[in-house]
Amino acid sequence: MASRLLIALLTGLGLVSGGYWWGHTATNNARDAQQAKADQKARTALDNETARADQAAASYLQEHLDQEDRYAALNATYQDLRRRAPLVVPGPVVDVTRSDAPGPEAPGPDQRHAAAAPVDGGPVLTLAAVRMWNGALTGTDQAAGACGPAGAxxxxxxxxxxxxxxxxxxxWANHTANAQACAADRQRYQHLIDFLNGK
Incomplete structure (x- = not known):
């Protein structure tokens, strides 16, 4: 009887330890399978992001090269234009007439005019200068008033x-506004770069 109890006890212990081992193995297998799926998902996400980054870098590089080509062509066009047209010309000379009369509403025979004093309005930009200025800002050659683009x-x-x-x-006022806009853009882009590098 004692031997039967001992056999039953050993069998029970064997079944319990076998069940524990089977359950532990099944749990490990399930965890390994779950980890393998998570690893595969992470690899796929990383591959997708790497491909997206490569595409963005290639697109940027192509756009940058295209922009350099556009500006090189603009520079050649504008160097030729500068040989043919000045950047500034004298401004209009304005005749200022001085009147000794009490006011324009009371003209009469006693109204006397002083000699006209010419006032120089200062230099003004030519249409060529405006065309080149706008082209430098936009990267494209466009007409400025009657000053047509190349081939006009x-x-x-x-x-x-x-x-x-x-x-x-x-x-100068336009340059100041453009410089302030560029400075604001640089500040925003630097914050974005710092944020992305922090990730």
Whole structure:
């Protein structure tokens, strides 16, 4: 009887340890399978992101090269234009008439005019200068008033030497606005770069 109890006890222990071993193995197998799926998913995501990054880098490089080509062509066009047309011309001379009368509403025989004093309005940018300025900002050659882009009619090319009515003060104000916009863009891009590098 004791031997039967001992056999039953050993059998029970064997079944319990066998069940534990089987359950432990099954759990390990399930965990390994789950880990393998997660690893495969991570590899696929990494491969997709790497492909996306490679495509973005290739696209940027191509756009950068295209832009360099555009600016090289613009530079050649504008160097030729500068040989034919000045960047500035003298501004209009304005005659200032001084009146000794009490006001324009009371003209009469006793109204006396002083000699006209010419006032120089200062240099103004030519249409060629405006065309080159805009081309440098946009990367494309476009007409500025009657100053047509490369290949335009001869009359349009002759108009490039005409004054645009814009002064150097106007150009400086535009330069200041453009410089401030560029500085703001640089600041935003630097924050974005720092954020992405922090990830």
């Amino acid at each position: 009619s001869e009359g349009a090319d002759a108009a490039c030497a005409q004054g645009s009515g814009l002064t150097l003060d106007d150009a």
